[in-house]
Amino acid sequence: MSDLLGNLALGFGVVFQFIYWNLNIFGTTVSIPVPINLVFCLIGALVGTLVGVLPGIGTVATIAMLLPITFGLPPVGALIMLAGIYYGAQYGGSTTSVLVNIPGEATSVVTCLDGHQMAKQGRAGAALSIAAIGSFFAGCVSTVLVAALGAPLTSLALLFGPAEYFSLMVLGLIFAVVLAKGSVLKAIAMILTGLLLSMVGSDLETGAGRMTFDLPELADGIGFANIALGVFGFAEIVRNLELPEGSRDILRAKVSGLMPTRQDLIDSSGAVARGTLIGSIIGILPGAGAVIASFAAYTVEKRVAKDPSRFGRGAIEGVAAPESANNAAAQTAFIPLLTLGIPPNAVMALMVGAMTIHGIVPGPQVMTKQPELFWGMISSMWIGNLMLVVINLPLVGVWVSLLRVPYRLLFPSIVVFCCIGIYSINNSPSDVLIAALFGVIGYWLTKHDFEPAPMLLGFVLGPLMEENLRRAMLIARGDATVFMTRPISATLLAVAAILLILSALPQIRKSREILVE
Amino acid sequence: MSEGVKSSPGTGPGVSTEEPHNLRGGIAVAVIALLFLWSTFYISSPAVPRTLSILLIAVGIATAAGLVPVRAPQDYYGGLVLIMLALLALVASAELPGQRGFAFGPGTAPRLFSGLLAFIGAAVTLVGVVFEGPLIEKYKLRGPALVILSIILFAAMIRPFGLIISTYLAFMVSILGSREMRWVESLAGAGVMTAFCWGLFVWLLNLPFQLWPQSNAHEILIQQFSDIFRLMLTPFLKFLGVM
Numbered sequence: 001m002s003d004l005l006g007n008l009a010l011g012f013g014v015v016f017q018f019i020y021w022n023l024n025i026f027g028t029t030v031s032i033p034v035p036i037n038l039v040f041c042l043i044g045a046l047v048g049t050l051v052g053v054l055p056g057i058g059t060v061a062t063i064a065m066l067l068p069i070t071f072g073l074p075p076v077g078a079l080i081m082l083a084g085i086y087y088g089a090q091y092g093g094s095t096t097s098v099l100v101n102i103p104g105e106a107t108s109v110v111t112c113l114d115g116h117q118m119a120k121q122g123r124a125g126a127a128l129s130i131a132a133i134g135s136f137f138a139g140c141v142s143t144v145l146v147a148a149l150g151a152p153l154t155s156l157a158l159l160f161g162p163a164e165y166f167s168l169m170v171l172g173l174i175f176a177v178v179l180a181k182g183s184v185l186k187a188i189a190m191i192l193t194g195l196l197l198s199m200v201g202s203d204l205e206t207g208a209g210r211m212t213f214d215l216p217e218l219a220d221g222i223g224f225a226n227i228a229l230g231v232f233g234f235a236e237i238v239r240n241l242e243l244p245e246g247s248r249d250i251l252r253a254k255v256s257g258l259m260p261t262r263q264d265l266i267d268s269s270g271a272v273a274r275g276t277l278i279g280s281i282i283g284i285l286p287g288a289g290a291v292i293a294s295f296a297a298y299t300v301e302k303r304v305a306k307d308p309s310r311f312g313r314g315a316i317e318g319v320a321a322p323e324s325a326n327n328a329a330a331q332t333a334f335i336p337l338l339t340l341g342i343p344p345n346a347v348m349a350l351m352v353g354a355m356t357i358h359g360i361v362p363g364p365q366v367m368t369k370q371p372e373l374f375w376g377m378i379s380s381m382w383i384g385n386l387m388l389v390v391i392n393l394p395l396v397g398v399w400v401s402l403l404r405v406p407y408r409l410l411f412p413s414i415v416v417f418c419c420i421g422i423y424s425i426n427n428s429p430s431d432v433l434i435a436a437l438f439g440v441i442g443y444w445l446t447k448h449d450f451e452p453a454p455m456l457l458g459f460v461l462g463p464l465m466e467e468n469l470r471r472a473m474l475i476a477r478g479d480a481t482v483f484m485t486r487p488i489s490a491t492l493l494a495v496a497a498i499l500l501i502l503s504a505l506p507q508i509r510k511s512r513e514i515l516v517e
Numbered sequence: 518m519s520e521g522v523k524s525s526p527g528t529g530p531g532v533s534t535e536e537p538h539n540l541r542g543g544i545a546v547a548v549i550a551l552l553f554l555w556s557t558f559y560i561s562s563p564a565v566p567r568t569l570s571i572l573l574i575a576v577g578i579a580t581a582a583g584l585v586p587v588r589a590p591q592d593y594y595g596g597l598v599l600i601m602l603a604l605l606a607l608v609a610s611a612e613l614p615g616q617r618g619f620a621f622g623p624g625t626a627p628r629l630f631s632g633l634l635a636f637i638g639a640a641v642t643l644v645g646v647v648f649e650g651p652l653i654e655k656y657k658l659r660g661p662a663l664v665i666l667s668i669i670l671f672a673a674m675i676r677p678f679g680l681i682i683s684t685y686l687a688f689m690v691s692i693l694g695s696r697e698m699r700w701v702e703s704l705a706g707a708g709v710m711t712a713f714c715w716g717l718f719v720w721l722l723n724l725p726f727q728l729w730p731q732s733n734a735h736e737i738l739i740q741q742f743s744d745i746f747r748l749m750l751t752p753f754l755k756f757l758g759v760m
Contacts, residue, residue, distance in 0.1 A: 193634065196631060213751055411692075415667060416711075429675060436665050
């Protein structure tokens, strides 16, 4: 326990670190002390909220867009900012759900049901504040959970050899596939595609160019940012252009009375606690954690309620539970990433990309070798959640007015922003072209109902998986049964196989579809 | 790798799936598979990719002839493209040394995973034959083409013409992709966005960008375009053994 407190103290020390920023304003150099990580946290939270508010730009696309910008930043600051975008988006998504009945993010779809009803009854303020308070509570609990589970899981992971690690990654990928939406078969195909894409470029051990067609542009492999921006940025834009621009019926009514009443708080306290619990558990599992968590929390609330008919007509529990759950899940999703180095979803895959670019290999070593990064990030989550409560509620009006920016102006801005971002990484026009190619591929994928997220996961995990596979085979003297004979590895693979079989059973498949729909 | 299926758009729900789409789709599959077959004559261990491409040609012809009951075109053609992707990876990694003793060579893992991908692709294709499923949504041309064009333009122009002009132009070209485009608003918006990008990337982040056109802009532009063509054509020519 004292260890935990000491570590958290270290983390907060990192978050409140001051550095002197030499700003060159038209020739004169001014040194300003800046709490640099706090600033990054704030920027991340604000940008995340903005993205959460705007429908049509997803969290994954934004993090991918901002990835190039973070390359010049110190690693801790960069990761703090990226994390801020992620949970900020969970907050922002709920704002539009309540006020305009448009979920800004997939995670706040259920919030629409009761949140917008509350707004219609003139209780928008109460709905927004309970969403924020619930999220904050969930954020606090899950931050502690991440901190508490970090150490034991890490020490477990350190016992793993290459065979176990490979099996663990297989299990992680299977989990992600089974819990995500869409066909399991197609998702596995996407993972394999991602794995193959990750093998383009020089071989790690021999240096031989693999599948490069002798193009010097591909000698270093395909840039992670190019794929992410192409598939999630460009392809999403192209996709959105096809949809008719829906009339955005903005609620003109003023949001008054931000504070929930005493009764509201009493009513929703149980829902917040249950939502947090459900979210924390589901978040740790790979897959579309935060989305499923919000649905599951809503369903549970409806079950435990004395009068389920109130749901859908403005029940405050129907806002409190899913909002707490999605925030909790968004945070606990960091646990597999930070301890085992396995990204459970596309956003975490982007975090892996960001870490790798900064020269950090995600995995159990992060905690021992870079404690200030690990604990700094965890503490920043708590601070970030606090910031979001403080900045979000007063700024609701600003966020809603942003909804009036038409998509026809938004999408070209995103296109040029992405272009400049990609170009700035290596000053290489061919990177921009590769991203454009992946934009086309991503467009094709959506037409054939393939999910791009597993591809990104496969791409990120590819080098690690191959390395561990090769090492395990070498140690076992070419004996492939090593994955079955080592107990931990065998267990992990067995669980993966059971999961796959379960997902194929008709009954499970049905309920999985209902859950995901 | 996805051109073949592009030419087989579904016409929306309610239309039965046999007829011209499968004719075109099947021919496209067969033609692409024929190219794959060609490429296998330039690699040293062609057995597996050659068998696969001959199988694909057969499947393509059967589809075009209407012998395959395609119930879910999305899955069916999606799966076929996955097999082609696996084939491409097999051909591209054919020259890499494989397992030596106990150690994996650089080519082992790519071949292993391409084999798996081909297998899963076949399963997806089968699903498309066995189960009813949605048609392929129609492809739009205007939006995607203009957005992609603007990105290519940006890539070609950023070096010779600098950040300001390329950003402004890329914005204007991509905004043409929307049917609700309004001129005045767009011209102003492009200006604001260009200024914003300058402020963020150049002023705040201090990234080294060429801002304005270089004196020999046209030469560099030609160079950039030839680079683009090289990047696009080389893999194709290599693949067909021409280079």
